[in-house]
Amino acid sequence: MSEKTLTRMDLSEAVFSEVGLSRNESAQLVETVLQYMSDALVAGETVKISSFGTFSVRDKAARVGRNPKTGDEAPIPARRVLTFRPSHLMKDRVAAGNKA
Amino acid sequence: MIRSELIQKIADENPHLYQRDVERIVNTIFEEVIEAMARGDRVELRGFGAFSVKKRDARQGRNPRTGESVPVEEKHVPFFKTGKLLRDRLNGE
Numbered sequence: 001m002s003e004k005t006l007t008r009m010d011l012s013e014a015v016f017s018e019v020g021l022s023r024n025e026s027a028q029l030v031e032t033v034l035q036y037m038s039d040a041l042v043a044g045e046t047v048k049i050s051s052f053g054t055f056s057v058r059d060k061a062a063r064v065g066r067n068p069k070t071g072d073e074a075p076i077p078a079r080r081v082l083t084f085r086p087s088h089l090m091k092d093r094v095a096a097g098n099k100a
Numbered sequence: 101m102i103r104s105e106l107i108q109k110i111a112d113e114n115p116h117l118y119q120r121d122v123e124r125i126v127n128t129i130f131e132e133v134i135e136a137m138a139r140g141d142r143v144e145l146r147g148f149g150a151f152s153v154k155k156r157d158a159r160q161g162r163n164p165r166t167g168e169s170v171p172v173e174e175k176h177v178p179f180f181k182t183g184k185l186l187r188d189r190l191n192g193e
Contacts (some may be wrong), residue, residue, distance in 0.1 A: 004141040011132050011143075016127045019121050019167055029110070029125050034148045039102040042189045047101045053128045053178075058191060064144055080190040083147075084180035090134055091178060097138030098176035 008034075041082060070082040126143045137178050147185035 012027040020031070037047050037055065047055040057080055067075040086094075103126065112123040116118075133151055136143050143151040153176050161172040 006136045006143045010127050014132045015125050015128050045101050049103045082182040088176040094137045094178045095175050098140050
């Protein structure tokens with residue numbers, strides 16, 4: 001696998017070349033999109049982006065975990081976790097693009 | 101929240117932008133992420149999370165209806181790991 005890593009900078013560069021905005025404003029908009037999605041999730045909302053995927057928040061009950069190294073029991077408190085379910089379109093495109 | 105609501109919220113707060121440009125901006129962002137993963141690349145958005153591609157080895161599957169054994173080819177699937185900041189915010193930290 002190529003293992004290249006894209007960052008916010010690459011996304012704002014894509015926005016910059018797609019729409020006639022300044023680099024600065026493009027970066028700002030990428031940040032805004034991530035911020036709004038995060039805020040909705042923190043408020044407990046599900047974020048559903050058609051043909052991309054669905055981010056949802058799930059409640060996990062407290063349980064007794066174990067330190068895998070030492071075998072010691074360690075309590076894991078109840079917590080909220082985020083799960084991402086990719087759309088069919090995303091799965092198909094990722095599978096097709098990485099086919100050997 | 102769905103895609104159109106996200107677009108509307110950004111359009112409302114940026115009255116100097118045309119709605120159709122906001123649509124293009126939001127669509128470009130999600131499209132870039134999919135294209136990157138389709139190339140086998142990762143997308144790391146600090147504080148939010150990281151999108152990457154995981155390889156699933158070929159295996160011997162089973163048709164659940166007939167119980168017949170069927171070969172399943174190796175495939176690549178999208179994966180998302182939540183960023184530390186967002187994970188902490190979800191838990192009120």
